[in-house]
Amino acid sequence: MDPSKVTVPALKDLTIDNITENVIAINSQNPDARFKYILERLVVHLHDFARETRLSTQEWMAGIQFLTSTGQICSDVRQEFILLSDILGLSLLVDSIDHPKPANSTEGTVLGPFHTHEAEHMSHGDLMSQDANGEPLLVLCTVKDVDGKPVSGVKVDIWETDSSGHYDVQHADRTGPDGRCVMKTDDEGIFWFKAIVPVPYPIPHDGPVGKLLIHLQRHPMRPAHMHFMFEKEGFDHLITALYLKNDPYESSDAVFGVKNSLIVELGKVDKATADKYGVKEGSALMTYDFVLVTEKNSFDLRSENSAKALEKLGRRVKIVNGLPVPELD
């Protein structure tokens, strides 16, 4: 770019007190209002963080090295930056902002770093975990809308660890997906499958995020849970999980995902259910009725929340492509 075309004031003699406005000025030459707004808030908070902590050069370098090693340990099957976002509460926060839920719908929670796009499509009743050491679990669920009407044809992604607390992708010698599947709800909004009883497990803690947790004197454990993701046109994308009641880590989840409404108590399969679903009487049973919100409902709620949040900053908001940007004065 021709330097004579730079339209911002001379960027010279920048100080602790004036650098922020100048960086925002040169970042504001691009015409993408949303991107401009995100970069503005990013620079404000990044700079305020340094000003308020009086960040030293040595600490800054430790941060640079931490971020570098976090990036370098990432691979096709490991996402350390998502882990970092998870243990800092950012993931749960972003999900809460992006997918606001009315009181009568199923709450969302963290996606985590272990969702993949290679799960097999399965039919109702299929066994989605090949782990012979796991305790067999029958899972019976429905998906409805907020008016109680069954929602058919919903794509449901399900994933859980094996009985050792590892997802398939964490095994170097795996030959294909296991402990995960994709299925669709039937005309009555029902989906059901066979799995294993989830167990508590540590998030991967042999990398930079694990070292950070140790320094913070935090444990890396997640309570036992099974992940679910729901997609159907016209409905807001729901990323959630079900947690087992009375897990030792129920109140100190390393990634802040537990919500009371998502805690389930496992039952036992009775004779009639055993006969109907072809499982052993007395085996573990998990049931849940998920409730989806329409895209419109979610959009309206999100817009309302956005307007309030930007008002707090003293700015009026307009919504562009569903996301807030400040109105020009």
Add this chain to the structure above:
Amino acid sequence: MDPSKVTVPALKDLTIDNITENVIAINSQNPDARFKYILERLVVHLHDFARETRLSTQEWMAGIQFLTSTGQICSDVRQEFILLSDILGLSLLVDSIDHPKPANSTEGTVLGPFHTHEAEHMSHGDLMSQDANGEPLLVLCTVKDVDGKPVSGVKVDIWETDSSGHYDVQHADRTGPDGRCVMKTDDEGIFWFKAIVPVPYPIPHDGPVGKLLIHLQRHPMRPAHMHFMFEKEGFDHLITALYLKNDPYESSDAVFGVKNSLIVELGKVDKATADKYGVKEGSALMTYDFVLVTEKNSFDLRSENSAKALEKLGRRVKIVNGLPVPELD
């Protein structure tokens, strides 16, 4: 860690409005007051950034991917996170905070990602660039304290690009260090060497940071400059650079490093100087008198600034190991 030993309130049902205080609570179990304070401000600003922008899951994922690729392009000779910090103004800000300068001393500026620890020790008068295409430059400098007294035995690190605008480490086929050296000031605080006239150059822009600059409609150019770093016990570490007057990028440096007090006008070597230093008459000449601040002077100024900054946040400060932490109430 035994979950029963977690001393914070139950981390359950966290929402947009209460997640920040809960993440801070569980991060505050560690006894390192400074680390605790840094993590507290980090979490506050990270969360406020998401709340104020109403960050979407898609944007969050774009951020995760950006940080991942920034880490992955880093190598022994490339530091993309420092580049990112540079173009967001964080590097200059941190240097300004950590190395406050009284009015009568030499200002600091960005370190950049190209300092290495492998430069050769050279003697005064040595040629520190082997680039035959560069325009020869004689550099004559002194180092003094704020009272005008020469400072001897200062370790000076100097580095610059070759005439093509690349540092030695950017050449895949390099055989050793070039365009960089380390020397010591003599009893009169003098150091001098032969180099080449610096040229403007783009920061590496074939990676994630370069893509970000394009999206921001910013150019990647730095005005012509030579880096200097000064170290001597009892004096504050000075990281600075000299910029050439009238460079086309003087007012739009991609990393915000230019300060008027660091801009120099090149002179021409006269007959007497040519004879004295063994260079050609008429060749380019750069002179500068650097002024170092004592460690104590810098420490006091930094502490004073820290107290003011924390007062703004409504907190009294105490200084621990030279860095501020809030006083306990």
